Amino acid sequence: MTEGRRPARVCVDAVGGDYAPREVLDGVTRALAADLAVEIVLTGPEEFIVPFAKKQDRVTAYPTTEVIQMDDHPASAVRSKSDSSIVVGCRLVREGEADAFFSAGSTGACMAAATLMMGRIAGVARPAIATIIPTMTTPVVLLDVGANADCKPEHLVAFAHMGIAYAQIVLDVSEPTVGLLNIGEEPTKGSALAIEAYALMHAGVPGFCGNIEGRDVFAGAADVIVTDGFTGNVALKLLEGTSRALLSQVKEAMTSSMVRRMAAAVLAPSLKRLKNRLDPDTYGGAPLLGVKGVCIIGHGSSNHTAVAAGIRVAAQAVRGGLTDRIASAVDRDVS
């Protein structure tokens, strides 16, 4: 904690995610222990959060009466369930009762509620979801990974500015390099969207280093990689699926005979380290960038480690002034 600053107040959706509320509350406990300058506001049903808040310092309960389910239609649920943990959590940020919101619940509902309640930063037409992907070298910020399936070139430019701000804070890189995910290295390669976006980014994005092909993503070819939400979502899920499948195959190859099982036991710690390094949970959820407030969305399958990591990232984004940084970067670009 920077001396003299007030604590980062993170609102946490107690009923978001497949293992809520238990893993969420365990994650809160862990986050509080790890960071003495964080305060938690919990939204969710009274019976879960009030007894928990009573036992814990630095936790305030804000009981809500409705719950948005994973299979609810996001936009309609946000409109109809105004006293849900997600809608109220985002409203508390707008009203200044909290600095950030974290949920491992419905991604669509979080996006809709944050956009509606917090509003968009001036100059941001489309908020985007970013994620940090582990690579063979340093981690990379990839965006958009699913908020906008159809994009225009100028949206990609705004994504670049937002990605830079996020990388500066969360990866601690002062001047991040930015690449455009594309299917060739030359500026004239790719879809109409990619070709136009290249020209705009070349002209106006600091640190722009050109096109990045699929095979170079995992090599960590840039600090920030920009793409439309369709390609980004396919890419993210491919990376997750492939890493998981490959590591499980390696494990299987290792346990298929007694001698090999013994050899594998010796190797297990190295592989475990590799697996941990590639584990998306280490990086704690995906921010919705471009709204007026910090909003971090966790995997539905978040366990307490992932929840604690999400809270840590939320606090880091608050302390780094994420929203202001994005506002001024986008503002500079427009002017």
Add this chain to the structure above:
Amino acid sequence: MTEGRRPARVCVDAVGGDYAPREVLDGVTRALAADLAVEIVLTGPEEFIVPFAKKQDRVTAYPTTEVIQMDDHPASAVRSKSDSSIVVGCRLVREGEADAFFSAGSTGACMAAATLMMGRIAGVARPAIATIIPTMTTPVVLLDVGANADCKPEHLVAFAHMGIAYAQIVLDVSEPTVGLLNIGEEPTKGSALAIEAYALMHAGVPGFCGNIEGRDVFAGAADVIVTDGFTGNVALKLLEGTSRALLSQVKEAMTSSMVRRMAAAVLAPSLKRLKNRLDPDTYGGAPLLGVKGVCIIGHGSSNHTAVAAGIRVAAQAVRGGLTDRIASAVDRDVS
């Protein structure tokens, strides 16, 4: 070889690829030994191919005087170098002097030459490049992987029909299942392109099994996976890059101490098998589907194994009647 049929005649570009002509000619030798019912027509400079053809049965040399380089602009090179190994090879297929063309040279030039020389199958607006990706279960045909960066929904439907024909022949699946690469399971998810393509494929593609997300590609969720050439190219290169990087990390984890090195030696054969199974070279090049003739494009880095696999796949496509199958599938769909 089916009894009574004439041999499959595959024209091979002797100067295509980073290791040409040596690895190409070695690949030809290997393919001839593996398949007694294949005949080879070689295009390329006289000094490379004529002496080789003299020493080998079932090889005809067709000397050409020009070479299209990897960095030539594909369409202009095809127009200006009419006596190049690629252009002449495609012409020989059109003229019936060969049944198929294989090159590990410039993908763009092969596409342009095959489209120009062989022509498109009636009803196919956009030829597409397919590739076979190894997965954790059975291999999958993915297309388009780069011929068309911008696509319309009806193009994706034609890709589905072409992918089915290719899977039937090369994967030997009589009724392949077909999935649409998308960012959610529901029909209403995804980009405008994906939503429209879903509706058309649902109505008219046999074996259509709905949307497939990135994380399920490597699990082998369908026999054929259809997408636009931008997403497909990013996906293919991500898969290649990730597999390579992960396996090298596993290897590194294994060799970092003496004890572990010994353990690794025991495991090496299992991992080698895994690596081979994931090796794209096993599946021998990518077909350009939708042209009137078989055209298989190899990796630029093809060694003799990859060249031999490419020739094998070309012969298989000829014997399976690939072009006719596509023509009748597309024709049925249009009517």
